Amino acid sequence: MSYCLRERGIGHVVLEAGRVGREWRERRWDSFCLVTPNWQCRLPGFPYAGADPDGFMVRDEVLRYLEDYVSHFRPPLAEGVTVTGLRRSATGVFELASDAGDFTAEQVVVATGPYHAPAVPRLAERLPPHVAQLHSSQYRNPGQPAEGAVLVVGTGQSGCQIAEDLHLAGRRVHLAVGGAPRVARFYRGRDCVAWLDEMGHYAKEVGEFADGEAVRMRVNHYVTGRDGGRDIDLRAFARDGMRLYGRLSEVDGTRLEFAADLRANLDHADSVAEGIKDSIDAHIDAHGIDAPEEARYVPVWEPDEEPGTLDLREAGISTVIWSTGFVRDHGWIGAPVFDGRGHPVHRRGVTDCPGLYFLGLPWQHTWGSGRFEGVGRDAEFLANHIDASRRFADVCGTLTGTPLHLSPAVPVG
Numbered sequence: 001m002s003y004c005l006r007e008r009g010i011g012h013v014v015l016e017a018g019r020v021g022r023e024w025r026e027r028r029w030d031s032f033c034l035v036t037p038n039w040q041c042r043l044p045g046f047p048y049a050g051a052d053p054d055g056f057m058v059r060d061e062v063l064r065y066l067e068d069y070v071s072h073f074r075p076p077l078a079e080g081v082t083v084t085g086l087r088r089s090a091t092g093v094f095e096l097a098s099d100a101g102d103f104t105a106e107q108v109v110v111a112t113g114p115y116h117a118p119a120v121p122r123l124a125e126r127l128p129p130h131v132a133q134l135h136s137s138q139y140r141n142p143g144q145p146a147e148g149a150v151l152v153v154g155t156g157q158s159g160c161q162i163a164e165d166l167h168l169a170g171r172r173v174h175l176a177v178g179g180a181p182r183v184a185r186f187y188r189g190r191d192c193v194a195w196l197d198e199m200g201h202y203a204k205e206v207g208e209f210a211d212g213e214a215v216r217m218r219v220n221h222y223v224t225g226r227d228g229g230r231d232i233d234l235r236a237f238a239r240d241g242m243r244l245y246g247r248l249s250e251v252d253g254t255r256l257e258f259a260a261d262l263r264a265n266l267d268h269a270d271s272v273a274e275g276i277k278d279s280i281d282a283h284i285d286a287h288g289i290d291a292p293e294e295a296r297y298v299p300v301w302e303p304d305e306e307p308g309t310l311d312l313r314e315a316g317i318s319t320v321i322w323s324t325g326f327v328r329d330h331g332w333i334g335a336p337v338f339d340g341r342g343h344p345v346h347r348r349g350v351t352d353c354p355g356l357y358f359l360g361l362p363w364q365h366t367w368g369s370g371r372f373e374g375v376g377r378d379a380e381f382l383a384n385h386i387d388a389s390r391r392f393a394d395v396c397g398t399l400t401g402t403p404l405h406l407s408p409a410v411p412v413g
Helices: 001-007 023-025 059-073 122-126 155-166 192-200 210-214 234-239 262-287 374-402
Strands: 015-016 075-077 083-089 096-099 101-105 108-109 133-136 149-153 173-176 243-245 250-254 255-258 309-312 315-323 356-358 409-411
Touching: 001 374, 015 101, 023 059, 023 243, 023 250, 059 149, 101 108, 122 250, 173 234, 192 262, 210 309, 234 262, 356 374
Parallel strands: 015 075, 108 356, 133 315, 149 173, 149 315, 173 243
Antiparallel strands: 083 096, 096 101, 101 409, 250 255, 255 309
16 A cells, blocks of 8 residues: 555555554564465565565465565655554544544555454353463464364465364364365466456456355365465365364363264265366366366265364363454444444445545455455555545645645654
């Protein structure tokens, strides 16, 4: 956003609660890597220029990419400033309270993403005190959990990759499987991301879907970029010794209960992956592309039963890792721009509160909006909107003799 504003000569300031890249520095595990190829890192004016475009940057490389971006154009950045309140005054000026003082601004872009506070279900409170609990944002490496088996709850991208990390290190892993879909890493000679990018999926607008709001709630497909990229196949993990269960439904001391949906969840994930392959096949056929044939996936393991219970003590489980996502925390924003679930109501980041915008939300406008691949397009759009708004205010002020233009970000006092 800052890069796009500077390109248009619009004065601004960027307030950052921590340091640049704090999420990557503090809330990612040691072996974390991107699940999209490096060539999809397309920040405005700073596309990936390394030697491995088809590879997957690990955590520290992503952090350096962001730090290098800052060094590249040196935005007006104030680190260590936490904004605690935002309201729009009767005169239309935004007033921001922070631990570094108060600010006013004509227009404000909230670029904090949606992943604010770790989400842990209330049933976690019923686990016995001898069982350690971590959220996925606190997990670092397989040596961190105490000796014994580990239960990972949740099979989104974080849960699957953490379970794999533990499994590859020889830890005994139990995994509560949810309904997240998966995607193959490679198919018919290319990374599936490359096929989907060529097919226009990352640029497809949310408004093109009949259920646009439901699309915004969809869970990302699990896959990994580890060791050059590969599938995450939970069935293969089970074949090799990992214990799989359905969704965790109840906790009673050391006794845990699971829904009878393990088989259905595995089948659903496979079905989504195979459906993506169907669309790739159709694209290849429609455009006469010369691509190698490839046999379809055959399940390597099927559950003999639906395991309904697990006793933590009998299984020797020392640690539970909650890979259950995050919740939004927009309580500091005092503007009527949220729906009943607390989600911002917007049109491509533009809210009904004049001058207040959001950037970096999943499916803000396209599938790529919440990724390095597409966030720049949304920033360009907002920068153009902000520029047009300022020009309009200047014209109105000139015609009416009323000074409508304020300094974009002015400290109070």
